[in-house]
Amino acid sequence: MIGLMILAVVLAVLPLLLILATLIIKGAGSLSLAFFTRMPVPAGETGGGVLHAIVGTLTIVGLASFIGLPVGISAGIYCAEYPGARLAKATRFLADVMNGTPSIVVGVFAWTLIVARQKHFSAVAGACALAMLMIPMVMRTTEELIKLVPHSLREAALALGYPRWRTSLSIIVRTAFPGIVTGSLLAVARVAGETAPLLFTALGSQYLSFDVTAPMAALPLTVYTYAIGPYEEWHQYAWATALVLILVVLVLSVAARLATRRRFSPHG
Amino acid sequence: MAETVPRLATDRLTAMYGKFTAVKDVTVSFAPNTVNALIGPSGCGKSTFLRTLNRMHELSEGGWMTGRVLLDGEDVYASRVSPMQLRRRIGMVFQKPTPFPTMSIYDNVAAGLRLNGRLPPGELDAVVERSLRQAALWEEVKDRLRGSAVALSGGQQQRLCLARTVAPKPEVILLDEPTASLDPSGTQRIEELVFELKRDFTIVIVTHNMQQAARVSDTTSFFYLGAMVESGPTRQIFTAPTQEQTEAYITGRFG
Numbered sequence: 001m002i003g004l005m006i007l008a009v010v011l012a013v014l015p016l017l018l019i020l021a022t023l024i025i026k027g028a029g030s031l032s033l034a035f036f037t038r039m040p041v042p043a044g045e046t047g048g049g050v051l052h053a054i055v056g057t058l059t060i061v062g063l064a065s066f067i068g069l070p071v072g073i074s075a076g077i078y079c080a081e082y083p084g085a086r087l088a089k090a091t092r093f094l095a096d097v098m099n100g101t102p103s104i105v106v107g108v109f110a111w112t113l114i115v116a117r118q119k120h121f122s123a124v125a126g127a128c129a130l131a132m133l134m135i136p137m138v139m140r141t142t143e144e145l146i147k148l149v150p151h152s153l154r155e156a157a158l159a160l161g162y163p164r165w166r167t168s169l170s171i172i173v174r175t176a177f178p179g180i181v182t183g184s185l186l187a188v189a190r191v192a193g194e195t196a197p198l199l200f201t202a203l204g205s206q207y208l209s210f211d212v213t214a215p216m217a218a219l220p221l222t223v224y225t226y227a228i229g230p231y232e233e234w235h236q237y238a239w240a241t242a243l244v245l246i247l248v249v250l251v252l253s254v255a256a257r258l259a260t261r262r263r264f265s266p267h268g
Numbered sequence: 269m270a271e272t273v274p275r276l277a278t279d280r281l282t283a284m285y286g287k288f289t290a291v292k293d294v295t296v297s298f299a300p301n302t303v304n305a306l307i308g309p310s311g312c313g314k315s316t317f318l319r320t321l322n323r324m325h326e327l328s329e330g331g332w333m334t335g336r337v338l339l340d341g342e343d344v345y346a347s348r349v350s351p352m353q354l355r356r357r358i359g360m361v362f363q364k365p366t367p368f369p370t371m372s373i374y375d376n377v378a379a380g381l382r383l384n385g386r387l388p389p390g391e392l393d394a395v396v397e398r399s400l401r402q403a404a405l406w407e408e409v410k411d412r413l414r415g416s417a418v419a420l421s422g423g424q425q426q427r428l429c430l431a432r433t434v435a436p437k438p439e440v441i442l443l444d445e446p447t448a449s450l451d452p453s454g455t456q457r458i459e460e461l462v463f464e465l466k467r468d469f470t471i472v473i474v475t476h477n478m479q480q481a482a483r484v485s486d487t488t489s490f491f492y493l494g495a496m497v498e499s500g501p502t503r504q505i506f507t508a509p510t511q512e513q514t515e516a517y518i519t520g521r522f523g
Contacts, residue, residue: 150366153368153369154363155324155327156368156429157368158324158327159322159324159355160355160356160359160362160379160380160384160432160433160436161352161355161356161380162352163352171370175368175369175370177370230488
């Protein structure tokens with residue numbers, strides 16, 4: 001039995017390690033400081049970087065988090081606090097449907113909603129598409145984590161004379177907060193790697209841009225462009241860009257965890 | 269008892285969960301600065317009764333009640349009474365210790381006080397120290413007030429909850445089986461405290477443990493199947509109960 005479980009763990013972790021190993025073997029060779037700080041160069045020249053895509057991903061994902069996290073967390077708190085309300089049941093059902101929706105569908109939807117009307121691609125449209133993916137994920141994890149807070153804590157706060165809203169926010173949500181941060185990070189990491197929704201919205205670009213109303217580069221799009229390109233060094237860049245994407249997500253996770261580290265561990 | 273004005277009294281109090289009657293027609297009164305035990309078998313309605321006193325019952329699913337609860341002669345269910353304000357006058361400690369895990373020991377004790385607006389820091393420090401002393405916890409935690417509340421032992425956590433409850437100076441303290449999850453030494457400390465605290469507060473304690481009721485309380489009320497069978501001075505209930513059911517319960521023939 002133990003042997004089977006160890007086998008299962010190995011099988012689960014193996015693909016992850018293989019992906020990481022492949023990325024490092026094939027991508028690390030092209031990585032240099034310049035890769036992080038320079039713009040791409042025309043095909044045939046060497047020494048370019050993906051700064052535009054790093055900036056683009058940070059901008060688009062940042063904007064998506066700015067829209068998606070407050071909405072998702074608030075909706076999750078609502079559904080956990082009023083579990084029987086008709087609106088909560090409907091929201092929960094819709095979120096589950098949304099969680100199962102392929103991301104390309106969300107991309108097409110954002111295209112119809114924003115790009116087709118404005119008649120041009122934009123980073124904002126990309127951020128909206130990613131936010132739409134984040135909201136149901138963040139909402140459901142927030143709800144589940146709040147439900148894990150023991151009911152006795154709620155009663156203790158109410159018995160002390162806390163109003164309902166203050167019990168929810170300063171006792172219940174605050175107790176669940178580290179978990180909510182982790183859940184939000186998972187959602188951020190997940191959408192940072194999304195390619196399909198961005199193809200129809202942010203489109204991608206060769207230039208460093210901070211204009212969110214214009215097309216913008218993003219790491220997954222750059223991986224895609226380089227990977228389907230005809231040149232051998234582009235394929236190298238695709239591997240390296242994929243590695244950068246993973247590093248960006250890693251840095252974001254570590255930073256956010258340090259920033260919201262639990263003041264007390266549950267067992268002292 | 270008749271010569272003093274009751275601190276807390278109920279008048280034909282009936283508590284329901286939907287259509288289920290948990291407490292039937294209870295009229296009882298508790299004099300100031302007394303410890304009042306509620307005993308009876310599991311599911312007899314004593315905890316529900318306790319929760320009607322500080323209006324916690326109405327927060328339970330389907331919870332509603334009829335009759336009156338009088339604090340210093342005033343109906344706590346009157347429309348002008350805010351349940352939040354009332355609960356600052358009638359504190360409550362639960363069966364399992366419930367320290368707020370995100371707060372330090374200091375902040376746990378100060379939690380109720382901060383609801384009434386800001387106190388000057390010096391004053392807050394003084395109240396926190398006083399409350400921890402009242403809960404006999406000061407000596408054990410005075411060097412780690414900023415430390416985690418959940419790092420304390422179960423018994424210490426329960427005394428911390430007691431300190432948190434007495435800090436806003438309520439008039440009445442409700443204890444819902446406060447020693448049910450504690451070991452014998454923790455239980456003994458809480459019992460000693462209950463005896464101390466009655467100088468400043470009126471205490472209503474629900475307990476499964478009849479020896480505990482006999483040790484700490486001035487009056488005892490016996491609940492059975494949602495009704496209050498008998499209520500009176502503890503000595504009388506334990507030595508000369510007037511009802512046959514009470515005698516059967518305290519002599520251990522059922523329950």
